[in-house]
Amino acid sequence: MTGRRDISFQRRLLRALVGIGVVTAALTCTLLIGFHFVTNRRVARADLETQVRMVAIHSEAALSFDDADVGAETLTAFRAHPAVVWAALYDGGGDLFATYDPLAAVPRGVNLSRLAQVLGGTGYLVLRADVTSDGQHLGAVVAAYDLSVVYNRLWRAIAMSLVAATAVVAGAVLLSLRLQRSLTVPLRELVATARRVSVRGDYAARARKRTQDEFGDLTDTFNEMLDRIESQQNELRRRNEEMQQLLYTVSHDLKSPLVTITGFAGLAREDVAQERYDQLEESLGHLGRAAGHMGRLIDNLLELSRIGRVRVRPEHIDTTRLAREVAAELEPRLAQHGASIRLQPDLPPVYADPVRLRQVFENLLTNAIKYGTGSGIDVIEVGGSREGDEARLWVRDHGPGIPDEHRDRVFTLFQRLHKTPDGTGVGLTIVAKIVEISGGRIGLEPTPGGGATFWFTLPSPSALPAEDTIEEVPAT
Amino acid sequence: MTDSKLLRFLLIEDDDAHASITMRSLQQNRVVNVVDRVADGEQALEYLKARGTPRPDVILLDLNLPKIGGHEILTRIKADPDLCTIPVVVLTTSDAEVDRVRAYRHHVNSYLVKPIDFERFRQLVRELSLYWGVWNQPPAGDPARPSDAEG
Numbered sequence: 001m002t003g004r005r006d007i008s009f010q011r012r013l014l015r016a017l018v019g020i021g022v023v024t025a026a027l028t029c030t031l032l033i034g035f036h037f038v039t040n041r042r043v044a045r046a047d048l049e050t051q052v053r054m055v056a057i058h059s060e061a062a063l064s065f066d067d068a069d070v071g072a073e074t075l076t077a078f079r080a081h082p083a084v085v086w087a088a089l090y091d092g093g094g095d096l097f098a099t100y101d102p103l104a105a106v107p108r109g110v111n112l113s114r115l116a117q118v119l120g121g122t123g124y125l126v127l128r129a130d131v132t133s134d135g136q137h138l139g140a141v142v143a144a145y146d147l148s149v150v151y152n153r154l155w156r157a158i159a160m161s162l163v164a165a166t167a168v169v170a171g172a173v174l175l176s177l178r179l180q181r182s183l184t185v186p187l188r189e190l191v192a193t194a195r196r197v198s199v200r201g202d203y204a205a206r207a208r209k210r211t212q213d214e215f216g217d218l219t220d221t222f223n224e225m226l227d228r229i230e231s232q233q234n235e236l237r238r239r240n241e242e243m244q245q246l247l248y249t250v251s252h253d254l255k256s257p258l259v260t261i262t263g264f265a266g267l268a269r270e271d272v273a274q275e276r277y278d279q280l281e282e283s284l285g286h287l288g289r290a291a292g293h294m295g296r297l298i299d300n301l302l303e304l305s306r307i308g309r310v311r312v313r314p315e316h317i318d319t320t321r322l323a324r325e326v327a328a329e330l331e332p333r334l335a336q337h338g339a340s341i342r343l344q345p346d347l348p349p350v351y352a353d354p355v356r357l358r359q360v361f362e363n364l365l366t367n368a369i370k371y372g373t374g375s376g377i378d379v380i381e382v383g384g385s386r387e388g389d390e391a392r393l394w395v396r397d398h399g400p401g402i403p404d405e406h407r408d409r410v411f412t413l414f415q416r417l418h419k420t421p422d423g424t425g426v427g428l429t430i431v432a433k434i435v436e437i438s439g440g441r442i443g444l445e446p447t448p449g450g451g452a453t454f455w456f457t458l459p460s461p462s463a464l465p466a467e468d469t470i471e472e473v474p475a476t
Numbered sequence: 477m478t479d480s481k482l483l484r485f486l487l488i489e490d491d492d493a494h495a496s497i498t499m500r501s502l503q504q505n506r507v508v509n510v511v512d513r514v515a516d517g518e519q520a521l522e523y524l525k526a527r528g529t530p531r532p533d534v535i536l537l538d539l540n541l542p543k544i545g546g547h548e549i550l551t552r553i554k555a556d557p558d559l560c561t562i563p564v565v566v567l568t569t570s571d572a573e574v575d576r577v578r579a580y581r582h583h584v585n586s587y588l589v590k591p592i593d594f595e596r597f598r599q600l601v602r603e604l605s606l607y608w609g610v611w612n613q614p615p616a617g618d619p620a621r622p623s624d625a626e627g
Contacts, residue, residue, distance in 0.1 A: 248572055252540060255569040256491060258592045263497035266594025279500075286493045406543075 010184045014176050021172030025165030029158075036157045040150045044083070048127050048145045051081055056129035056141040059089050063097065063131055063138040071098030078143060085119060087143040089131075097139060115144055123147040186215035190222055203230040253297060253425070260290035300426035307433050312353040314438065316461040319347035319393065322354065323382050326361040330369065337369050339378035347384045348391035350458040356434045357458070363427040364395040364454050372397025372451055390440070390457040398451040407444050431456075483605060486532035487513040488520040488549065489567075490541050494590065498536065498567065501601035509605055517544025521552065524559055532562060534608045537584075539568040539575055547578055554583045563608055 007015075055077055062071035071089045078084040078100050087100035096108065105119055115124045125145040131138045186207075193207040206226060209219045268283040320343065327341040334340060350357065361382075368380045377398035384393035402410060411432040435442040435456045442456040485502060489495040495513050502509045512532065514520045520537075521544070523529055535553065539546030546566065553559045563585040568575065571589040579587050588604070591597050 248570075248574075251572075252570050255590075255592060256494070256540075259569060259590045259597070260491070260493035260497070262592050262594045263597055264493065266598065267497065267500060269594075282496075286496065290493060 009187070010180050013180055013183065014173070017172045017176035017179075018169060021169040022165075025161075025168045029161035029165055033154065033157050033161055037150070037154050040153055041147075044145065044147070044150055045125060045127075048081070048084070048125065048143060049129075051078065051084070052127045052129040052141050052143050055087070055143070056131045059131050059141055060133050060138060062089070063091060064133060066091075068098050072100070074098075075100035075141075081145075083146045083149050084143050085124070085146045086115070087141065089139060089141055091139045092137055100143075112142070112144065119146075122151045182211065182213075183215075186210055186219060190219065193222070193226075197226065197229075203233050250301065254294065257290035257294040257297075261287055261294075264290075297426070300430070304426055304430050304433065307356070307430060307437065312356060312437055314352045314459075315354065317350050317352055317354050317357060319350055319357075319384065319391070320345060322358060323347060323361055326358055326365060327382075330362070330365055333366070333369055337373045337378065339369055339373045339380060341365065342379050342381045344381075344383040347382070347393065348386040349461050350391045350393075351461040352438050352458045353434075356438065360431050360434050360456065361395075363431045367427055367454075368395055368397040368399070368452075372399030375399050375450065377451075386460060387457075389460055389462075391460050392455060392457045394453050394455040396447050396451065396453040398447055398449065401446050401450050402444060402452045410444055411442065482510055483534065483608065484510045484530060484532045485512070485534050485536055485605075486520070486523065487511055487536045488517070488541065488546070489513060489536070489538045490515050491538070494538070497597065498601060501598050502605060517541050517546070517549045520544075520549055524553070524556075534604075535562055535564045536567045536604075537564055539566060539570055539579070547575075547582065550579060550582045550584055565604065565608070 055074060058074045058077065059071060062068070062074055075087050075089060075098055078087045079102065084100075085103055086106045088096055089098040091097045099106075099108075103119065106115070107118070110118055112124075112126050115126070125147055126142065127145065128140055128142045130140050189207050189210070193205050196202045196205040203226065206223050207219045209216050209223075264283040264286045268280055268287070271277065271280050271283065323343055327343060330341070365380060365382075372380065375398060379398065381396040382394070383396070384391055386392075411428050431454075432442050435458070439459050440457040442454070445453050445455065447453045487495055487498055489498065492515075495515075499511045499513065502511050512523070512529075514523050537546050537550060541549070546568070550564055550566070553562065553564055560583075565586040565588060566575075566579050566584050567588050567590060569590050576587055586604075588600055591600060
């Protein structure tokens with residue numbers, strides 16, 4: 001069973017418009033035809049009544065003098081009225097006195113109500129007028145009027161009305177088809193686009209805007225919605241890939257020290273069982289280092305995940321003061337490596353989260369101490385300048401540098417160029433993440449004459465309004 | 477049963493601890509295998525290309541290596557007409573599908589995941605040297621080929 005709502009919008013529209021057209025045309029035609037018929041009939045009757053009365057007046061003499069010829073002569077006045085098919089003059093006693101019979105088809109003494117059977121045609125209007133003289137009844141005039149003239153006019157009117165009605169309905173259909181196109185084409189287009197998105201998962205699909213009307217607005221809104229869905233989808237995909245990569249590397253890098261721990265534990269147990277103690281010291285050393293490495297790895301990973309969860313509320317930072325504090329904290333490590341830090345005295349101020357910026361300097365400087373020293377020039381330089389709305393800062397070492405082909409991998413999680421006992425491969429990833437969420441960019445270029453220069457940009461304080469709170473966002 | 481020939485392994489492994497476990501496991505296997513170890517991809521290719529170094533019987537390859545990654549080394553070895561006949565066994569912590577598929581696509585001879593269990597690690601290395609040292613030698617080179625071929 002199909003209800004009204006199951007029929008397509010297009011068909012319903014067509015039905016409605018044709019229905020309205022037919023009903024309107026039918027009502028108009030009926031009213032017009034009815035009015036036309038009634039009026040015509042009334043006019044014809046009034047006309048004939050006048051005529052019959054006139055003839056009655058003129059027949060007075062003929063009846064008074066009992067002259068049938070004059071009577072017949074008087075009746076010929078009906079000749080002026082072609083629709084009068086028969087007329088007669090009756091005397092005072094009701095006997096036929098004279099007739100007007102232009103068709104010569106009406107037999108004498110015929111019942112006037114049966115005139116249609118005798119003459120054919122659709123119907124006759126029979127009128128009678130008394131002939132009187134000074135209040136004395138002399139006789140009567142009777143005339144039969146052929147109504148086919150009126151009916152013919154009626155049929156013509158009906159025919160014309162039908163033509164007009166057909167034209168109206170045809171017009172309505174044409175109009176509805178045009179309306180339909182303007183309504184259903186954009187609707188179908190939207191449906192097809194929505195289907196492409198839902199069935200094929202093609203989030204790049206867009207509906208074509210055809211008109212500037214409400215459908216145009218709908219199409220625009222629909223496309224804007226798809227834009228949002230698409231960008232969210234891409235973001236989701238990117239995050240998912242990142243997550244997959246993270247899982248892969250985490251599982252590898254966390255497994256690696258476990259292999260070491262179980263391996264050396266096993267070897268040490270064997271050594272003890274066989275009372276061989278020469279390699280025991282080494283085994284225990286490996287065990288301790290692997291456990292320590294794993295601990296640092298977990299700490300760093302927690303730190304990295306915290307950066308993604310904690311909303312950064314930046315503030316105006318005196319970069320020089322902050323860098324000087326970090327350099328002072330690193331003093332013992334610098335002494336260990338026989339290195340030093342040279343700070344540019346006027347580092348450009350930045351608009352960033354101070355805790356995070358401290359971490360950026362700490363990680364970059366630690367990285368430089370670890371991998372950028374030992375080549376003779378063990379001075380790590382920190383500098384910067386203001387460039388438009390941004391501050392550009394850099395940390396430069398004169399160590400062995402990083403070959404071009406590895407430059408892209410440096411910021412990737414767990415990518416290490418050098419195996420050092422305390423490196424986890426997370427430090428530079430943390431730095432890159434902090435710079436990214438602070439609205440800056442990060443990069444690496446070779447130091448002229450050898451070494452690596454890490455640079456990053458951060459917004460300048462004047463570019464943004466100042467706020468100074470860090471809000472903890474609950475972990476999901 | 478493994479008295480026919482001394483096996484020479486080339487161990488390409490950046491992690492000192494893992495290298496140490498693998499080497500000690502290979503050498504404690506009654507027969508003392510010869511193990512040469514290199515710590516990264518560049519050294520591995522230098523070792524294999526150098527004139528003076530002996531040709532290894534089996535290459536044990538870690539995938540997660542600095543400078544030149546394990547997959548790249550595998551591709552280069554298998555593309556080199558002089559080296560492609562040396563069996564390469566990947567020995568890695570990664571049991572990811574992508575790594576496995578990629579390694580087999582580049583004609584690795586075997587793919588082994590380092591177990592987080594010393595006994596299984598030991599067993600793995602024992603089977604490794606038995607398989608590549610005994611079962612996999614040319615028939616002419618080993619007249620005393622054992623009959624139970626399933627290891």
